[in-house]
Structure formats: structure tokens, C-alpha cells
Amino acid sequence: MSLRLAIEAGETFAAIAPVVAAMPKNSKCSQPDTQVALMLLSGTNDAILPYDGGQMPGGRGEVLSAVDTITFWKNLNQNTSTASVENLLDINTLDASTVIRSSYSGETRIQDVVLITMNGAGHTEPSIAEQFSRVFEAIVGRQNHDVEMAELVWEFFKDKTR
Numbered sequence: 001m002s003l004r005l006a007i008e009a010g011e012t013f014a015a016i017a018p019v020v021a022a023m024p025k026n027s028k029c030s031q032p033d034t035q036v037a038l039m040l041l042s043g044t045n046d047a048i049l050p051y052d053g054g055q056m057p058g059g060r061g062e063v064l065s066a067v068d069t070i071t072f073w074k075n076l077n078q079n080t081s082t083a084s085v086e087n088l089l090d091i092n093t094l095d096a097s098t099v100i101r102s103s104y105s106g107e108t109r110i111q112d113v114v115l116i117t118m119n120g121a122g123h124t125e126p127s128i129a130e131q132f133s134r135v136f137e138a139i140v141g142r143q144n145h146d147v148e149m150a151e152l153v154w155e156f157f158k159d160k161t162r
Helices: 002-008 066-076 134-140 149-157
Strands: 037-043 084-087 098-104 113-119
Touching (some): 037 149
Antiparallel strands (some): 098 113
């Protein structure tokens, strides 16, 4: 939903942080014309929303890959920087998941684009404090426990203004 809001009402938002989301391959939204900073969080083992793009189960449409979604926003934001890649600390080795932050700093903060890749994680938001049950993880995939989603998002949002 935040992707659509940023596309259709971009002047209202300085930044968005979609979690386990991607751009639809055949969007019916209008062509965006307003720069909006983006942080995308995506799991590589997401069976509901494929990290590498493609058809979602249940005939719910086709999505771009996480990398192509980032490219879309970099182009929209006229961000030509190369990625600064950081492997975040693997503080919970039992979750079989690690986190990589790929940051593309824009000339202005509104042009920033960040991809948080959760290697080994599924259709889940990462959290240290809130941990899903094994039953829930059996449905949506593993949850990463190395970072706190809310803290990552706030850190990204706090310096973004229109």
C-alpha cells in the first residue's frame, strides 16, 4: 500500500518503508513524478512474494524482483549512486538468516534508496523482540532475529522531510 501511496500521492510523503513488498510488474497506477525516499525490506526465501520477482501464488499477479524494485525507485529519485553494502551483525545464528543493507545515498535525503535483504528469511518482518511461533513460520517462512524492523525504519525516516 505504501508503494501505491508514494506513486499516486508522492507529494504527501517524504519516505516509505515497505516490508516484504515489491512493485507489481503491470501496475495500473499513474506514472509517478515525485521523489520519495524508499527503504525496502525483503526476504530471499519468501514463498508469498518472490524476492527474485515473478508470479505470486494464488494468481495474485506478478511482481518485480527486490533489485528491480530498487532500480525503479532509484530511477524515479534520479539517484545515480552505487551501493554501499553492509553485512549487519548476525546476533542470532539460530534463525538461519542474515541481513545485508545496500544503501544508495542520493544528493538529497529525499533521493535515498535502501534495500534490506534478509537472506534466508521468508514473508516476515525482522524482529529481535517479537518472535513468531514455529507454526506461523511454517506458513510464511523464517523470521530474522538480528535486527529490529521498527528501529531500522525509524533510523531511515528520522532525517527525511519535504
